[in-house]
Amino acid sequence: MHSVVAIKQVPDTANVRINPETGTLIRDGVPAIINPYDVHALEMAVRLKERFGGKVTVITMGPPNAAEALVECVEQGADRGILISDRKFAAADTLATSYVLAHAIENIQAEEPVDLCLFGLQAIDGDTAQVGPGVATRLGLPLITYAVKVESFDPEARQAVVHRTTERGIEVLQTTLPALLTVEKEIAEVERAPLANIINAAGYIPEVWSASEPVPFEPGKIGIKGSPTIVGKAYTPPPKEPGEQVNLAEKPAADAAAYALQKIGAAGVIDFLEIAPATNGDSS
C-alpha cells in the first residue's frame, strides 16, 4: 500500500520571539521542528507500512532547509521525501497551500496509486486545521478529521474504520479508500526508529520540485496570487503585567484562597463567584 503524508516545518513556538517594533516573527536562530501532529501522522503511515508492506511518501511545501525535515522523516520510516519549494509559493494562505499539496499528490498518484493521505490535525504555528480538509476537497477524497485511531484497515477491500473524536465522544466511521485523515497525536505513539532506518537515512537527499519542474503548478493558484486572504495587520498582544503574589508565609491558606476567589470573581470568569453570598444573613 502507498500512503502520502504531508508535513510542515514550523518554528519551535516555545522559542518564538517577536520583534517589538515591526510585530513580525524573528526567524533567525529559531529552531525549526516538524509540526508535532505531522510526526504522529507519519508514524501512523509507518505502522500501516509495517503491517501491509508498501511505501510511505512524505511531501512538504517549504523553504530549502525543509529538506532536513524530510531526512528526519526517512529516519522515522518514510521511503521517499519530496520538497516542494519555490519562491513563487511564498506567502501562501491555506487555499493556495492546499492547491499546491493536492496538485503534488495528484502527480504522485499518477505514478503510483495512493491508498491513504495523512495530515496532522493542525500546524502549531497557524493552528487553523484548514489545509487537510482543503486537500481532501480538491482531490475528492473522503475526509475524516480529528482521527484518533484506525480501528481497521483493509487495502484489498478498500475500506477502513476510523475513530473520530468530537466534543461528546467518539464517532466510529467507516470510509472507502483512498481517504484523507487529519490526525490527533493519539493516533500513533512515536516509537524509537530502528537502526536500519537511521543508516538508510544517513545519505538520503530528498527530491525537490519547483513551481514548474518536474510538475507545473498554475501561477494564479500559488503563493500570493492564489491566496484570497492577506494579513492586514499583525501585533503583539501587550505583555501581561505579572500579577501580585501572596505568600503563605505571611498569610494563612484560608485567607489566600479567599483572596484568590475574590480576584477570580472580580475578573468575571466564574459566574457564581461574582454573585456574593448574602450579607447579613439574607439568602441571595
Next chain:
Amino acid sequence: MSGKFTFDAIVVGAGPAGTSAAITMARQGLKVILVERGRFAGAKNFFGGVLYTHALSDVLPDYWDRKPPFERPVTEQGYWMLSPDSVMRMMHKSEHYKQEPAEAYTALRATFDAWYAKQAVDVGALVITKTAVLDCIKDDKGRVIGVSTDRPDGDIYAPVVIIAEGVNNLLTQKLGLIETDLPPRFVALSVKQYIGLPAKEVEARFGLSGKKEGVAIDIFGDATMGLPGTAFIYTDKAGISIGVGLLLEEFVSHNLKPYQVLERFKNHPVVKPYLADGEPLEYGAHLIPEMGYDRMPQLFADGVMLAGDSAGMVDALHREGTNLAMTAGRMAAETALEAHRVGDFSAGFLRQYRKELEQSFVLKDLKQYRRMTDFLDSTPHFMGTYVNFLNDAALRYFTAHGMPKRDMEKEIVGLLRGRRSFFGIAQDMLKLLRGMRG
C-alpha cells in the same frame, strides 16, 4: 551473517577524537561508521575554546580549503592575573601570529564539530546521529567485536572499535578499562557564556584591527576566588566566550554554584566593561577530566582503543585538549588500519597505539605534568597568594612616587612575607617545579 550491520571499524562519539579517527580510516578506504548520540555532531560538546591547527592539519591536510568555521585567529594571547580589584596582564602579540592559516583559532563547538563530521561523510564515513552506544559486544573470549546501541535491532559489528565517548566515559567503565567513575577531585566543571556583541565592538574593546585578529586570555586568581582553576576570555567573530572552571571538589566543598561563580567573575571591575551591552546568547557547562597521567584508563584491549576525553587526554595547564584528542584519534585510526592489514586486532597488536602516543606530545606532556593536579590540591591557595601579592606589589611599585624607593622595596617584600614565610615560598616553588617537571 545476513541482516547484521558490519563495518571495518566503529567509532563511538563524533567529537574531535572520534571524527579524526573516522576521517583517517575512511580516507584510506575502510568502511567506517561513526555513531553520535547527540542530535548532531557537536550538540553535546562544549568548550572555551581554542583549536590548534597542527592537529587538524595532520588529519586533513586540505582542511583550509574545506572552509572550517573558525571564529577568530589567535593573534594575541596570554594571561591575566586577577586580584579582587586589580589585574596584572602578561599578553603576547606578534606579527608571526598573523600567518594564515594561523597556529590557533577560537571556535564554537556546535558549529565546528558539525562541520568536522561533514568532512568525515565527505571522505566516505557513515555518520549516524541521535543514537547512543550502550555497550560493547564481546565474543566468547571477551574480545570486543561490536557495539549495541539504544535503537531497536541496533547492534553493529566490527573487528575494531574506537571509543571517543567523551568525559562521561560509561563504556570505558563498562569495559573495565578504568576502575571507577571520576571522583570530584579529578574532574573540573567549567561553565561558559557566549555573549553576543557586534564584531566592530569586539574589535574596539580588544584592540583588534579587524576580523583576522583575535585574543585568547587565560585568567587566574580572583576569577576562581583563589581556588585551583582557571577562567578565560576568548574573542569570537561577533561575540565573546567567557567562562570559569574549578575542580568539582571545590564546588562541592565550598558549596559554590557554578552560575554564581561565573557571574561573580563577569562582574569583576576589570572584566565587566568588556561585556557591557553584550547579549548573553548561550550558556552551558561541561566536565573536563583532570585525572592526570597516573590515573588514565587502559588505552586499549582486544578489539578496542580509547581516545580523547574518555581517556583523560587533557592538558589544562597548556589549554590543550582538542588537539590531544585529534592526534590520539588519528593514531588510533592508523593503528586500526595496520591491524586490518595484518588481520590482528588483539591487545598485543593494538599496543602500538599506546607506543605512538608515548612518542608524541600527547603522552609525553601528560606524563610531564602528571603531578599538576596533586600540586594544585596540596597548595590550594597558591594562586590566591601569589596573584594577589603580584598585584599588590605592582600597586605599591607604581604609586611609590615621592617615597624613598628602598622603603618601597621593603614594603613589597613585607607584602609577600606577610602572606607566606620564606620557607613556605621555598616549599611552594619546589612543589611547582616538581609539578612542572614531572
Next chain:
Amino acid sequence: MTDNNTAPKIWVFIEQEEGQAHPVSWELLGAANLLAEDLENSVVEGVLLGDNVAHVAEEAYRYGAKKVYLIDDPVLKHYRNHPYGLGISKLVQKYSPEIFLIGATHLGRDLGSTIATRVGTGLTADCTQLAIDPKQKILAATRPTFSSNLMATILCKKMRPQMATVRPRVLTMPEPLADAAGELVREPLDVSEDEVPVKLNRFIPGEEQLNIEYADVIVAGGRGMGGPDGFKLLEELADALGGVVGASRPVVDAGWIPYGHQVGQTGKTVRPKLYIAAGISGAVQHHVGMSGSDFILAINTDPNAPIFQLADLGIVGDLYQVIPELTKQVKAAKGGEVRPEFSESTGGNGGDSPHTPRPPEMSDPAKGGE
C-alpha cells in the same frame, strides 16, 4: 436560479446535533448582527442542515436571523463532511453571501475549509474578534497565531463569501427575543446516501469527555504535586468550579495522569476563562499551551517560578494547603452560604463586586486606582 437580492448577506451556520442547536450558533448570530450595524443594508441569515430540524429555525429567529435556509434530508441526520459540504457549497453558489460565519467546533473545523475550498474563497479560523473595516467595508477577522504570541487581522479582499470561524464562548451570547419571526427557505440536498463515502458505524459517548480545549475552567497540576494521588484534590476543585483537570508534560510522562489532560506545546492548547496551575513551574513549553487563558492563578512553593510571570495572581506556598481551602470556599460560594469566618465588610476596592466578603485580617489590597 440565482438570487437577485443585492443586499449583502451575513450568513451564520447553525450547527445542530439531534435537533439541538449548538450555542455557538447563537453567539455567531449575535456577532453577525453587530457586524450588520456597520455594513449598510446587510441582512443576517442562518443556514441549517439536518433531518427534521425545522424547529431549530424558530430558535434562530429569536437569536437574530431574519431568514433561515434549510436543507432537511435523512442523509443529513448525522454530520458527515461530504453531504454537508456539498449541500452548503451549492447554497453559497446560489445565494452569494457576503460573509459566512461558522462555529469552530470539531464539526465546524471539519466543514469550514471544505466549503471555502469548493467555493474558492478565504477562511480565517479561530477568530477572537470580528469587525467591519470602516474604510474597505470588509470583514476584519482577528486571530492569535504562534500560540498567542502574535495577533493577526486577516482580510479577504476579493473572494466571496468572506469566511471566518469562531470558537465557542469567545463571543457573547446575545439575549434572545421573546418573539421573532423569520422566513424559512427550503432547499433540496440532491445527494443520495449511496454517494456518501463515509458511514457512521456507531458512537461511543465520552465517559470522561475531557475536551480540555473547550473547557472554561482548568485546574492543572505539575511536578509540585509530588505524585498521582494529589490529582484527586485537583479533581475536586475542578468539579466544584465546573471544569476539568489539566497537567503539565512531566507528570504525564511520569504516568501520574493520562495524556488527554496534557496542556502545552506537545499537549493541547487551551483557552479557559480560569486556569489554576498548581505545582507547575511554567516552562515555556507549558506556557504556550495556556497563555491565552483569561485568568491565571498559580500556586507554587518557589517564588521565582516562571509561572508567576504569567499569572494574574500567584500564591507562594504549599498547594496542599491552598487547594483544599479553595475547594471548600468554592463549594460554599456555590451553595449561597455566607462564609462564617469572614466579616461582612464591604470595603470598596476598584472593580471588586461590592458584596464579596473579605477576611478581617486582610487589608484592602488597594493599589491606588487599579
